[in-house]
Amino acid sequence: MTTQYDPAAAAEIVNASAPGAACVDGGVLFLEPGQLVEAIETLRDAEQSDLVFLCNLTAVDQERYFEVVYHLQSLDLNHIILIKARVTDRDDPSLPSLSGVYHGAHLQEREVYDLFGIRFEGHPDLRRMFLWDGFPGYPLRKDFLQMPGQIRAGLPGFPHESQENAWPVPGSVPQRPQHPNDPPPPSEVTVAETDGEGAS
Amino acid sequence: MTDFTGLTSVLGAWYDFRDLNNLQRLITEWIADWGPDWLASIITGVLGALGVLGVIGPTLLILIWVERKVIARFQQRYGPNRVGPRGLLQPVADAVKLILKEQLAPRAADKLIFFLPPVLIFVPGILIWGVLPFGPRMSVADLNVGVLFLLAVSGTAVLVIFMAGWSSNNKYALFGAMRAVAMSISYEVPMVLALLTLVVFSGTMSVNGIVEWQQQEDVIFILLFPLSAIAFFFAASAELNRTPADISEAESEIVAGYHTEYSGMRFGLFYAVELGNTLVVSGFIATFFLGGWWLWGLDQWVPSWIILLIKTGAVYFLLIWTRGTLPRLRVDQLMGFCWKALVPATLLFVVVAFVQRTLLISEGWDTTIALPIMAVFNIALTLGAIMLFARVSRPAPLRRPARIRMAGAQIGGLRAAREVASRTEEPQFQVGGD
């Protein structure tokens, strides 16, 4: 059975070679974007972690920032770990590319670039993959094709439900634990734009 | 000729054409009294072409059905069974569809050269029938250099194929044409050498002469020169673009090769000629190596052209069989097989034929005893040559068997892989290798 690799142990390995590159928050290992490549290379090569296999690489648009999610797996030790890195700059999001560490990151990073618009610095061939060059916008962002009246992407509620409890009211939207990389709290204006208490 | 007037009353009714003999000779003799020679040539030419077209037109339609049906049976399918009784009219329906389809030409195609090939491809396809003997001297033209004529005519088809591939302005077509040219030129060599064996041994270049030699000596050439027969069969299937040597129209690689851009009936013409060539080549294989219209005296009872057709059908079935069974070889493998295996082997048998023929003549051996001994010797030599080739020419990756092991309790990455690979016990199964 695949076990979860203890993020604290992973953070220890990373911090030993690059102090401050990793921190554990809510059972998830967060890596500093600036030292991402070194940190993951350390984890890949270290005897105890041996994370040689990049299972999955994707991103999540958390509205205020992007979270790039890595699932790394050790085949011989049979453990898996979830690693996240945050990209705070929504206008020009960028993150170091892992393509030098894992050859398998090539296509997955291209996919994230295509659908989220996160540039991976150092990727040898960062072009759009599914969509054509010059496609307007990045479809998997939550604000893609935002309609007037602040109708937002996503299903507000089950079809039969009344609209009262449709969307979680602002503030009840689960907030990630505070993290050093977290951007400052959004201004009032941003909240008004992104909260979506149904069509007004 | 043997007297078969008695038989004619029983069997040799309307379908026995033996009296026709050689069309050209018949007409030449008839015209000789009152007209010029060239008139005879024109009349025989026109009549022959009409006759050949009249025969192969309907035959092709049936053959399409036969081939599709047989292939379908290989593949556990029904094959065509909707149009007409047992799907027999399917080829007609296909032809009608192809004729009604729009004829497209790429805008950048070389128009004149693009339009010519579907028509020109018919020329060698029909000329080649001229020397096929359906009975004793029963061919359109019984040339005394029939073998040479056959090789010369079949060699021109590649020019047409190259025209088609070049003018289409399509990379697939160009690749197909280049492959076809390279392959045709290469495989012409073993084909010529295989036929040279027969020519040397029988001492005649007339196609009918070769059959008559087999009849006279009571032996078929496949027993005397099996390797030449195999080489000729393979070379012919390569020239015909049939699997395992259909690289010039390899569907999975270059779509349709040189006729990628031809649509509608233009494609249909290529297809028809290809099928017709398959039939005529089967006929020539049957003629050269299986005794043609002759079958140990049975030809006295059954019209010779029926015997030839049955033999042709058998060879044709073999061609369908290989097509339905084998994957395709790669270009370099096909070329390597030709130059490294077929050419030396057929060359060896040319020498063997020279020696044996010389022995037969100079020593004056009794053919009834000498020929069986030679046949046994040649069969042994063939088997030896094939085994030698199989041993020597195997590429390195094939020398080692492919093994599948069971991981058992080992699950993991690099370390587990090394442990599984280092196991000394027999792997679960292994295939191939020397």
Place this chain on the structure above:
Amino acid sequence: MTTADDTRLAMQGTIEALTTGDGSEPVVVNLGPQHPSTHGVFRLKVTLDGEIVRDAEMRIGYLHRSMEKLAEERTYTQNIPFTDRIDYLAAMSNNLAYCLAAEELLGVEVPPRADAIRVMFAELQRIASHAMANGTFINDCGAWHTPLFHMFRDRERVLDMFEMTCGARLTTNYMRIGGVAFDLPEELLPTLESFLADMPERIADYEALLLENEILHARARGVGVISLEMAINSSLSGPVLRATGVPWDLRKANPYCGYEHYEFDVPVGEQGDCFDRFLVRMAEVKQSLRILRQVIDHLPDGPWLADLPLHARPEPGEAYQRVESPRGELGFYLVSDGGPAPYRFHCRPPSLINLSALKEMSIGGTLADAIVTLGSIDIVVGEIDR
């Protein structure tokens, strides 16, 4: 790995013999998007020097339906049909992977009978998918459809069983969050029994037809070779990874649906070439039959669907669940914000990620080798593009 290196060196010998080296201009050929060998709308742009591939680049996206975005607007149950259309040749495996992920989010216990039924259909799907993969692979090697049609017959029987169970053949939409949609119909088990009884003979037929075929060996051995280390580094999975010798199978490594109770083996290849991939698939079909036999023998009774409110909202959180689909590691990464629909729905497509090493595999071979390599990776374009 020395064997792989040897093979590569032998290949290079052939290549150098073929290359003219007269500085002639390379030709760029687009294989696809409409091409007999690209198994859908997939475009491989190859740069050729004569017949030798100097560069290979894939262009995809012709079948992109933006499923990951669409899924954010549908409830967890409504998303199950989408997963059918991701990998339409292994819909059951996709259903299963998605349902496992959703179950982890919702914290649902699956009844044992449902687990057994899931294993049964996942393995049937593997047989069907491998039949298709091997058939088309031989086709790419240039056979005139014969093995393909023979293997299609087995696939048809599997699809018939799907049809009698859930009414659909390809896009099954059979698994549900918490179990499966319907119990097994009465006539399924006898059909499955006869299928299991016939299959060994059919497999013996294929092995007799294909395994010792010299032309197939010549076409597939030493072609599209990838080394063990490169395969792991490129995140390859499934038969492509196992052909290099890595014994990595999620059914063993991370058992789901009670795979730990069944006895089966993980076949691994040795040289990581196209022929090994083909052999691994052939061997896996046999293992699937073994599992199926055990599933039938120990089929538990009881409910087949957990008692779950139709409108379940998972707690905020995330889940990554993967299964060993016929093509490799198929994972679903779901993020919930507490709403009725997933906040983020991501599929880890094995077809796409197995293509990571396509360029490395095909460069230096001939055009025909590139086609064979592509066929041996066994892609489904619906899964690549989603």
